Amino acid sequence: MTPVEPKSRRRPQAAAFRGALWITLIAVATTVAALTVQHFETARVLRVELDYLLEGEADALVRRYREGGRAALATYMNSEGFPGPPDVVYMLADGSGRRLAGDVTTWPAALSRGHVVPGSVEVRQGGRTQTRRIEGEVRTLGPDARLLVGHLADSRIALGRRYWLSIAVSVLVTAVLGLGLGWLVSRRGVRVVHAAADTGDRFLGGHLDERLTISNRDDEFDRLAEVVNACFDEIERMVRSLRAATDGLAHDLKTPLTRIKARLELAMLRGQDGPENVLLAETARDLEALLDLINGLLALARADATTADSFVALDLAWVAQEAYDLYAPLAEDAGQHLELSLTPAPTRGVSSLLLHAAANLIDNAIKHAPAGATVALGTGTRNGVACLTVADTGAGIAAEVHALALQRFSRLDESRSTPGSGLGLSLVATVARVHRGQFVLADNVPGLRAELRLPLRSEQEASGHRTLPLGAAPSSGGAAAPAWRRFGPDHV
Amino acid sequence: MKLLLIEDDASTARYVREGLAELGHACDWGQTGLDGLSAALTNVYDAIILDRNLPQLDGLSVLQALRSEGHTTPVLILSALCQVDDRVKGLNAGSDDYLAKPFSFTELIARLVAIVRRGSGTVAATTSLQISDLELDLLGRSARRGVRRIELLNKEYQLLEYFMRHAGQVVTRTMLLEAAWDYSFDPGSNVVDVHISRLRAKLEHEGESPLLHTVRGAGYQLDAR
Structure with missing residues (x-):
């Protein structure tokens, strides 16, 4: 098991910002809605008050007209004591719109009749004439008199402007606060997720005792952590029991087998070259076949329990070179061409397992391809993976049974006449899986193309380890038990 | 023993x-x-x-x-x-x-x-190994038989060095696999035998005495008999 490549790290706070963005959008929408409601409600109240004010003023002037007629009203409106409420303008005009009294100078064409109507009028105030926007009440008093009572609309227009300004300011403040605070708040969640991902990576990297930390908040994160930890516990238990079972099985199976073998050998030693020795030799051969099978199964079980903490930096090209050196004479004797085409394919893994897998692939190709066939062994990198490919020009395997070929004990040869246990390709598949890679069978047209694809080792890592294999001693052939060494290119 | x-x-x-x-x-x-x-x-x-x-x-x-x-x-x-x-x-x-x-x-x-x-210290630190007229130069990593220089591939050299360090002893296939390849798995077939027969062909030309013997049911032995 190897750690998952942390792709998400390219946008480290993406989730936090997404969370903050949503919070901000919601806050902005709420603010805009609240401000709008408030604005229109205020405007409505103001309008009602204004209507009431203008109506009151107009009613009072109409009463005065009824009591004293046009001239009296004009006199009243022209008197010094008639300023009226601030911001309110008046005009008394004759039937043709000529001004008789008031501070509006010309009768606005648009305001000929009606209740409260907006429009622009000429107003003389403090000796200056200016065009002002008003909302006014128009009363027709008689054929020769009409009355305009208007309110300067500046404050209401300003209110409208202020509405847009306050919307803009609120949205800005909400956005800044929302994004900032939202990011801070979401970050806790994202931090928990990141911590969990890192822990998971270390767990997959072989540190089976890694667990998520559980706070004392007892919140959803803690519940998640508890569930994930329970899964980790279960995986750890299974991996450890698989290892223990494999070792126990190895011991329990091999104790009686060791006895049988020793007994057989003893009998052969004592029997010298007697006729029983033929029987004994045949039994010994069968015992060897049984042992091969058991060793194959144990190797599979051991490979299955491999974790990333036993991985080292290595290159599939060295693995392929080793396997090539081992099998080249064999292929040549079988009348086959074993071709080698190596380019660096840096990865991380267990060299003995990868070598075993490569050996199985070549052995398989040599066994099943006829004399004259070509077996091409190659390594390289493609689409971000390190590949080791063995392609032969033999009979191949039909595409529909490719999956079957990877199962344990599957023998595509119905007669089971070719040698082998049916574990070879399933070991390769297991080795690929524990290295978080893939094992792919394809048609080589003609023949079989088997490819082991493993995660590519990153550049920094590659340069950091490059000196290791090259610096390894070429040989320690004199010792009965040679020092353990990594596989590297050999030089004589 | x-x-x-x-x-x-x-x-x-x-x-x-x-x-x-x-x-x-x-x-x-x-x-x-x-x-x-x-x-x-x-x-x-x-x-x-x-x-x-x-x-x-x-x-x-x-x-x-x-x-x-x-x-x-x-x-x-x-x-x-x-x-x-x-x-x-x-x-x-x-x-x-x-x-x-x-x-x-x-x-x-x-x-x-x-x-x-x-x-027992039979194998001392040395720069060359010799058996009969076969000589292995450990420093130059080269082999010769009499005056004839033997061209060896890397694995063949490792196998020969192992044989010469265990001259006269029976050496099994698994011992050779471990010595030359560090293998813990059996590559099956007759992989080791094929390598040995190639090494033997290089060691024993026409007219030269046999040095690398097959010990039936056990393995091989390098010996000037």
Whole structure:
């Protein structure tokens, strides 16, 4: 098991910002809605008050007209004591719109009749004439008199402007606060997720005792952590029991087998070259076949329990070179061409397992391809993976049974006449899986193309380890038990 | 050879001892780690065969106790566990060789002979090895037979060096695999045989005496007979 490549790290706070963005959008929408409601409600109240004010003023002037007629009203409106409420303008005009009294100078064409109507009028105030926007009440008093009572609309227009300004300011403040605070708040969640991902990576990297930390908040994160930890516990238990079972099985199976073998050998030693020795030799051969099978199964079980903490930096090209050196004479004797085409394919893994897998692939190709066939062994990198490919020009395997070929004990040869246990390709598949890679069978047209694809080792890592294999001693052939060494290119 | 077998399975121990006796080797037996350790500390043996999985005191602890007492007797570990890391663990603990169960007597004897010879200092530090007219230059990593220079591939050189360091001894296929390839798995077929026949063809040209012999049912032997 190897750690998952942390792709998400390219946008480290993406989730936090997404969370903050949503919070901000919601806050902005709420603010805009609240401000709008408030604005229109205020405007409505103001309008009602204004209507009431203008109506009151107009009613009072109409009463005065009824009591004293046009001239009296004009006199009243022209008197010094008639300023009226601030911001309110008046005009008394004759039937043709000529001004008789008031501070509006010309009768606005648009305001000929009606209740409260907006429009622009000429107003003389403090000796200056200016065009002002008003909302006014128009009363027709008689054929020769009409009355305009208007309110300067500046404050209401300003209110409208202020509405847009306050919307803009609120949205800005909400956005800044929302994004900032939202990011801070979401970050806790994202931090928990990141911590969990890192822990998971270390767990997959072989540190089976890694667990998520559980706070004392007892919140959803803690519940998640508890569930994930329970899964980790279960995986750890299974991996450890698989290892223990494999070792126990190895011991329990091999104790009686060791006895049988020793007994057989003893009998052969004592029997010298007697006729029983033929029987004994045949039994010994069968015992060897049984042992091969058991060793194959144990190797599979051991490979299955491999974790990333036993991985080292290595290159599939060295693995392929080793396997090539081992099998080249064999292929040549079988009348086959074993071709080698190596380019660096840096990865991380267990060299003995990868070598075993490569050996199985070549052995398989040599066994099943006829004399004259070509077996091409190659390594390289493609689409971000390190590949080791063995392609032969033999009979191949039909595409529909490719999956079957990877199962344990599957023998595509119905007669089971070719040698082998049916574990070879399933070991390769297991080795690929524990290295978080893939094992792919394809048609080589003609023949079989088997490819082991493993995660590519990153550049920094590659340069950091490059000196290791090259610096390894070429040989320690004199010792009965040679020092353990990594596989590297050999030089004589 | 005078040997000590430390093995908990009485039945296995009996057959191994009888087999070794048939081949002319005396073998004491300790059934537990403690029995074995006390026997190893009180008697002198040419080599010790130590099972890894033992009651009371496991094989690796026995080995560590022995080595910490300053005993240099060659030790061969027997184990049902035969993966690379098991082997490395055994060798790191101070054993001279590691043999997976079940094993054959010929394999056991060949390995015992190899570690006993090495322990007795027969193989000294040297810059060249010679047997008959075959000479191996360890510094130049080159071989010659008489005046004829032999071109060797890397693995062939490693195989030949191993043979020459164990001249006259029977060398098994698994010993060769471990020596030249560090393999813990059996590559099957007749891979080793093919390599040996190539090496033999390079060593023994027309008219030259045979040096690399096949020992039927056991392995090979480099010897000027």
